[in-house]
Amino acid sequence: xxxxxxxxxxxxxxxxxxxxxxxxxxxxxxxxxxxxxxxxxxxxxxxxxxxxxxxxxxxxxxxxxxxxxxxxxxxxxxxxxxxxxxxxxxxxxxxxxxxxxxxxxxxxxxxxxxxxxxxxxxxxxxxxxxxxxxxxxxxxxxxxxxxxxxxxxxxxxxxxxxxxxxxxxxxxxxxxxxxxxxxxxxxxxxxxxxxxxxxxxxxxxxxxxxxxxxxxxxxxxxxxxxxxxxxxxxxxxxxxxxxxxxxxxxxxxxxxxxxxxxxxxxxxxxxxxxxxxxxxxxxxxxxxxxxxxxxxxxxxxxxxxxxxxxxxxxxxxxxxxxxxxxxxxxxxxxxxxxxxxxxxxxxxxxxxxxxxxxxxxxxxxxxxxxx
Amino acid sequence: xxxxxxxxxxxxxxxxxxxxxxxxxxxxxxxxxxxxxxxxxxxxxxxxxxxxxxxxxxxxxxxxxxxxxxxxxxxxxxxxxxxxxxxxxxxxxxxxxxxxxxxxxxxxxxxxxxxxxxxxxxxxxxxxxxxxxxxxxxxxxxxxxxxxxxxxxxxxxxxxxxxxxxxxxxxxxxxxxxxxxxxxxxxxxxxxxxxxxxxxxxxxxxxxxxxxxxxxxxxxxxxxxxxxxxxxxxxxxxxxxxxxxxxxxxxxxxxxxxxxxxxxxxxxxxxxxxxxxxxxxxxxxxxxxxxxxxxxxxxxxxxxxxxxxxxxxxxxxxxxxxxxxxxxxxxxxxxxxxxxxxxxxxxxxxxxxxxxxxxxxxxxxxxxxxxxxxxxxxxxxxxxxxxxxxxxxxxxxxxxxxxxxxxxxxxxxxxxxxxxxxxxxxxxxxxxxxxxxxxxxx
Numbered sequence: 107x108x109x110x111x112x113x114x115x116x117x118x119x120x121x122x123x124x125x126x127x128x129x130x131x132x133x134x135x136x137x138x139x140x141x142x143x144x145x146x147x148x149x150x151x152x153x154x155x156x157x158x159x160x161x162x163x164x165x166x167x168x169x170x171x172x173x174x175x176x177x178x179x180x181x182x183x184x185x186x187x188x189x190x191x192x193x194x195x196x197x198x199x200x201x202x203x204x205x206x207x208x209x210x211x212x213x214x215x216x217x218x219x220x221x222x223x224x225x226x227x228x229x230x231x232x233x234x235x236x237x238x239x240x241x242x243x244x245x246x247x248x249x250x251x252x253x254x255x256x257x258x259x260x261x262x263x264x265x266x267x268x269x270x271x272x273x274x275x276x277x278x279x280x281x282x283x284x285x286x287x288x289x290x291x292x293x294x295x296x297x298x299x300x301x302x303x304x305x306x307x308x309x310x311x312x313x314x315x316x317x318x319x320x321x322x323x324x325x326x327x328x329x330x331x332x333x334x335x336x337x338x339x340x341x342x343x344x345x346x347x348x349x350x351x352x353x354x355x356x357x358x359x360x361x362x363x364x365x366x367x368x369x370x371x372x373x374x375x376x377x378x379x380x381x382x383x384x385x386x387x388x389x390x391x392x393x394x395x396x397x398x399x400x401x402x403x404x405x406x407x408x409x410x411x412x413x414x415x416x417x418x419x420x421x422x423x424x425x426x427x428x429x430x431x432x433x434x435x436x437x438x439x440x441x442x443x444x445x446x447x448x449x450x451x452x453x454x455x456x457x458x459x460x461x462x463x464x465x466x467x468x469x470x471x472x473x474x475x476x477x
Numbered sequence: 478x479x480x481x482x483x484x485x486x487x488x489x490x491x492x493x494x495x496x497x498x499x500x501x502x503x504x505x506x507x508x509x510x511x512x513x514x515x516x517x518x519x520x521x522x523x524x525x526x527x528x529x530x531x532x533x534x535x536x537x538x539x540x541x542x543x544x545x546x547x548x549x550x551x552x553x554x555x556x557x558x559x560x561x562x563x564x565x566x567x568x569x570x571x572x573x574x575x576x577x578x579x580x581x582x583x584x585x586x587x588x589x590x591x592x593x594x595x596x597x598x599x600x601x602x603x604x605x606x607x608x609x610x611x612x613x614x615x616x617x618x619x620x621x622x623x624x625x626x627x628x629x630x631x632x633x634x635x636x637x638x639x640x641x642x643x644x645x646x647x648x649x650x651x652x653x654x655x656x657x658x659x660x661x662x663x664x665x666x667x668x669x670x671x672x673x674x675x676x677x678x679x680x681x682x683x684x685x686x687x688x689x690x691x692x693x694x695x696x697x698x699x700x701x702x703x704x705x706x707x708x709x710x711x712x713x714x715x716x717x718x719x720x721x722x723x724x725x726x727x728x729x730x731x732x733x734x735x736x737x738x739x740x741x742x743x744x745x746x747x748x749x750x751x752x753x754x755x756x757x758x759x760x761x762x763x764x765x766x767x768x769x770x771x772x773x774x775x776x777x778x779x780x781x782x783x784x785x786x787x788x789x790x791x792x793x794x795x796x797x798x799x800x801x802x803x804x805x806x807x808x809x810x811x812x813x814x815x816x817x818x819x820x821x822x823x824x825x826x827x828x829x830x831x832x833x834x835x836x837x838x839x840x841x842x843x844x845x846x847x848x849x850x851x852x853x854x855x856x857x858x859x860x861x862x863x864x865x866x867x868x869x870x871x872x873x874x875x876x877x878x879x880x881x882x883x884x885x886x887x888x889x890x891x892x893x894x895x896x897x898x899x900x901x902x903x904x905x906x907x908x909x910x911x912x913x914x915x916x917x918x919x
Binding site: 357458461462464465466467468469470472473474475476477 | 491497506615616628719720
């Protein structure tokens, strides 16, 4: 992996990949995977291949603020050779705290040079939230520069900003109540550049690379939802794509983590699964090269890719049960409605059972009396 | 209990009461029913898909309106608003009078063909709810006499028309004489157990003969069972799961007793959906065998190259898809594959397959003498379709559809004969060496 390369090479990508032992076939496989990830028709594969072959490696500056490095781990801890490995060949990662070999002044100099050389064209990737302009800047600094100042300086020459992970996208853990550092998301601060939120704690690695590949192929960012997340990956809820969905539809729920239902793979809704309100690609792409994903491992979805992750209620509290103190009357009314609805539904279900129990079977002898 | 009316009691001393009916209605209200009623947008598209409404022009035949008793109970007892209204005494009550009025809508003017379910823009399965509503109608004493009679005969004699094995034995003797083949009876361990409908035994004996010849030709091991030969299910038509389960159980017992691998439903639409789709749910466990319609089996044999035909029908032929087969079960291409074997001048009705119009006799309408005028009214839709393509003969694969087509065409003075697809195939089988069939011939 090349890190800290100051100048994007002038060679085409395909040539570069061959130099690194990636065959033509491997390259086309990557293009096909990219097309399918982005939900593009197979006819687009040659177009992607052609575009990527011609692509100059864009400069990428990766800023890490109040984060746990989980997002970077997610991107790099995948089995080689994969899309993730290839994508790092696609870009010139000119500055990345964790990955770069350089340290101290040399590292910061590299960042400044990349910003100068590629002004207006580089991609700015941010992971982690940062203390807002009104917060004490001392909570998080790099080389003596506050996160806020560094972000604003870097945004200036960026073509687009990709907020990787829920902290960067929505504030995440650092912004959870009571939010001692006054943390805010990237989207809260950057208003004059396109922002893509690749949320998730951590985000699915293929989603990060998918967004980068889209940018390289088409020279623009993918289509986004109302939370600025790429629709290709965040268009469907976990619930809609969950392999346990048939059990939900049948009303078969695990009640504890080790009951017979849990062992039989029933729906985890009553154990607090946030699948119905969470939009992400876990259910289709899964993790660790498609090995498994949280729900397959027997744990309910935490809703980590959604805004207000951490503050949206208890992990193990079912969705329809109100969580935490009501924040306003509307929420209180909604919660009351949910409770009453739940009570009515429960009593209605009890009703059907009771009526089914007292329903008298019809016999032919009785029918014969009617003749 | 909310404010449901206390039964005024039926005039005669019937075992069926309003309370018993309401309990049966309530027992039928499950998640899907609640979802369907809450999502109905009152668009009226179901009316435009119903031959009973279109041919009579009477808005009371709008499919969703047929469910009003079930809907009222759902709204009053299973929704919050309904329960609040119940405290204030504002709910409309389901009474015996109302059910009497609805009896015609639920039984006489609905063949449960499912076209309304198909076109509903919000996906409400209206015909399934009609089936559920019938449970309450039976239990409250509002089922039509024709269907009660058919159910009683089906349970007591084994056939809704009161047929017994000796009648079938006479047909078997005829077939064995005319074909020189043996009709296997009570053969254990064979591949297929063939079930019949009474209609085929009485009105269309050529059907059994055709099966005998085709299976002999294709080398299929099969049998009839003296224990149970009738697969039609009057319990499904009248809408009672107790009777329906009992009748399905008989078929299962016969199949298990003989240890067959497959059961073939006759050329009868509702018998097929009863045995194929509803059966395991009714008896509460999976079958130890597979269930097929005869048309599916014939198409499998065709695909395996085991049916060799010669000659083609030159008449202009068209096809009526039975709703239970095409719309409800997706058996659409199979009959067309078989038609291609033997018909060189085949023309589709304009709306066919999944979207065909019902003949008007299904869902117990044909066993319900009172419904005769409505049945013929609904047939006008089919008649118009047939007139459009002017076939010389019609082909179908359901004994009830076939009877209705014959009666309807005759009623409207149209000289178009109707043939069964199985017979049509049998007529074109390549003749085998005489030596092989000499055995058993007189």
